[in-house]
Amino acid sequence: MLKVEIDSFSYSEKTILKNIHFTLKPGKHLSILGESGCGKSTLLHLVYGLLHLENGSIFFNEKKLLGPTKTLIPGEPFMKLVAQKFNIMPFTTVAENLGSHLSRLNEEKDEKRIDDLLEAVEMEAFKNTMVKNLSGGQKQRVALAKALANEPEILLLDEPFSNIDVFRKNKLQRKIFNYLKENNISCITATHDSEEALAFSDQILMLKNGTEELFGTPEFIYKNVATKYQAGFFGDANLLPKNLFSSEETSEKMVVFPHQLEISDEKTALEVIVKKSYFKGTHFLVEATFKDETIFFNSSISLKKGKLCSLKISEKD
């Protein structure tokens, strides 16, 4: 089990991370969800041992991880990091890159392992291609395979699918995350992709300015978004006064997602003027104004600019 207790971390004067405490059991997947610059990569680098943690400690089982000031080679043998700038050798072939991480004691076994790894990241066709001739997304897939070569106990993935096209991304995510589960490999991913975090993780740690904003299961996170920042990860959410939808006298606001609103046949307190309808395949996302604020809601049909609509909370929700 990995136990992370970061009281604070600063690069120089500026505190980057504060009060980040969590544990990760074998085979579990934690997503660190946060906007650019909030400290996700820094957190992974601390766990991996690339940065020195003065205020806090990181344990793997009973072992305290010492960090770069106390170890000759940063990093731990049971842990692999796939960083944003992946470390793969450009002037060797894909197979040679993967092979460099295998035992080389049994050629036949290594060959089979290389084929299995290439299959896992759908790179079989590039086995003998020089890495320098691969696209960014293909290099990212090789970096993932390389990290898996030694069967780590913990895998740290920094934006692992950021260069991968939409045609392949969903299938590859399913393959990689299922592979990790089947092999009981724990995983921490840094991401701003909420769909990936919701679909594949056991726990999500949402960060804001280096501190915990929300922590829990994907269902918990989705049901408990309460601020514009939190909702911002899940599309065009609205932050609306609660009293628009009830007789309660309150100045509180609530997050309402576009799919939670629908047009009402009767006049409601939420009367909006349509600005534009965007086709989304299964529905239209309508952008409208309500007292100078922008509101988004879903509609099965395209609505014309200037149309006046009353909205209510969808009964389907």
Ligand SMILES: Nc1ncnc2c1ncn2[C@@H]1O[C@H](COP(=O)(O)OP(=O)(O)OP(=O)(O)O)[C@@H](O)[C@H]1O
């Ligand atoms: N080596 C460094 N020295 C000083 N400041 C740094 C260093 N590396 C990162 N930072 C700063 O620390 C903060 C967190 O950076 P970090 O890379 O961890 O964010 P991130 O959430 O991973 O961002 P992104 O999603 O854009 O990769 C940023 O303000 C960044 O400018």
